[in-house]
Amino acid sequence: MKISLTGIKPTGTLHIGNYFGAIKPALALSARYDARYFIADYHALNVMKDPSALRQSVLEVAAGWLAAGLDTKKVIFYRQSSIPEIFELTTILHAFTAKGLLNRAHAYKALVQANNEKGADPDAGINMGLFTYPVLMAADILMFDSDVVPVGRDQTQHIEMAQDIAQALNFNYRQELLKIPQAAVEEEVAVVPGLDGRKMSKSYGNTIPLFASEKELKKLIMRIVTNSQGVEEPKDTESSQIFALYKLFASADERRALAERYRAGGMGWGEAKEALFFVVNRELSPLRERYNALISNPDSLIATLEEGAEKARVIAGKTLARLRKACGI
Numbered sequence: 001m002k003i004s005l006t007g008i009k010p011t012g013t014l015h016i017g018n019y020f021g022a023i024k025p026a027l028a029l030s031a032r033y034d035a036r037y038f039i040a041d042y043h044a045l046n047v048m049k050d051p052s053a054l055r056q057s058v059l060e061v062a063a064g065w066l067a068a069g070l071d072t073k074k075v076i077f078y079r080q081s082s083i084p085e086i087f088e089l090t091t092i093l094h095a096f097t098a099k100g101l102l103n104r105a106h107a108y109k110a111l112v113q114a115n116n117e118k119g120a121d122p123d124a125g126i127n128m129g130l131f132t133y134p135v136l137m138a139a140d141i142l143m144f145d146s147d148v149v150p151v152g153r154d155q156t157q158h159i160e161m162a163q164d165i166a167q168a169l170n171f172n173y174r175q176e177l178l179k180i181p182q183a184a185v186e187e188e189v190a191v192v193p194g195l196d197g198r199k200m201s202k203s204y205g206n207t208i209p210l211f212a213s214e215k216e217l218k219k220l221i222m223r224i225v226t227n228s229q230g231v232e233e234p235k236d237t238e239s240s241q242i243f244a245l246y247k248l249f250a251s252a253d254e255r256r257a258l259a260e261r262y263r264a265g266g267m268g269w270g271e272a273k274e275a276l277f278f279v280v281n282r283e284l285s286p287l288r289e290r291y292n293a294l295i296s297n298p299d300s301l302i303a304t305l306e307e308g309a310e311k312a313r314v315i316a317g318k319t320l321a322r323l324r325k326a327c328g329i
């Protein structure tokens with residue numbers, strides 16, 4: 001079976017955008033691939049310096065993926081920080097990474113540009129972890145002989161860099177020591193609109209948390225911005241973010257029925273929001289229950305991640321031994 005691997009950055013509470021954009025597609029892939037999914041906690045350290053926030057984020061992400069259906073009997077699920085071999089591989093990869101490659105990374109360039117625009121020193125606020133981020137990410141991927149890496153479009157440059165670095169190393173030793181990974185970007189994933197109609201994103205502050213309580217969920221849905229059309233007016237489905245969200249959670253029949261009510265008029269936005277709340281809550285309430293049970297037992301979550309790490313380390317140990325030998329270390 002081919003290998004699918006992805007890293008999950010533990011930065012903040014999971015929301016519905018993460019669910020449709022990352023969690024669901026990755027879990028679907030895990031049925032057809034040997035999947036290795038991990039929490040990239042050392043990547044998060046570059047931007048999260050508050051230990052309790054980082055610890056809490058790791059637990060929330062772990063509980064979230066498990067509640068959404070990640071099956072640890074099938075998927076190796078671990079914390080990056082539990083695999084010291086990854087950091088040794090990072091050191092090896094540094095020797096094959098042109099500094100110029102990292103200079104060209106979009107994420108790094110955006111930080112430099114923001115500094116320039118502010119008239120600040122170009123390096124202000126940029127730590128070496130951010131600069132070398134793509135090398136650590138390449139080690140995450142290359143360590144596990146990954147065939148495909150399910151990621152969002154914003155991450156494709158990182159996958160190309162992992163390819164470049166692996167090729168440079170393979171070329172030097174005249175051997176296929178590292179498998180060349182491919183990005184798997186979900187083309188189909190619908191943009192999940194946030195409360196204000198822009199793409200749902202933590203940075204816009206317009207998210208619906210995946211595990212919001214029923215009460216909070218209702219409150220947030222009622223806050224979705226609409227136009228000022230009255231009850232009797234027919235409504236447009238295309239431009240309605242209520243409808244866009246409804247589509248994600250409803251059956252085909254339900255979708256058609258709501259579209260018909262939009263066309264016919266006589267339904268106010270309040271009622272459309274009630275319909276949306278019903279389908280969202282129907283899908284999320286079993287997840288929420290599992291999540292609440294998982295998050296209330298952090299020791300057991302950590303134990304689950306450690307079991308995954310044990311399995312991952314067996315693979316990582318082999319890759320690293322192969323590389324050390326090839327390098328003459």
Ligand code: TRP
Pocket residue numbers: 005006007008009040043136137140141149150151155158
């Ligand atoms: N950089 C990824 C993100 O921001 C997270 C990540 C870290 C990752 N290591 C990875 C993704 C390895 C895929 C493979 O979302």
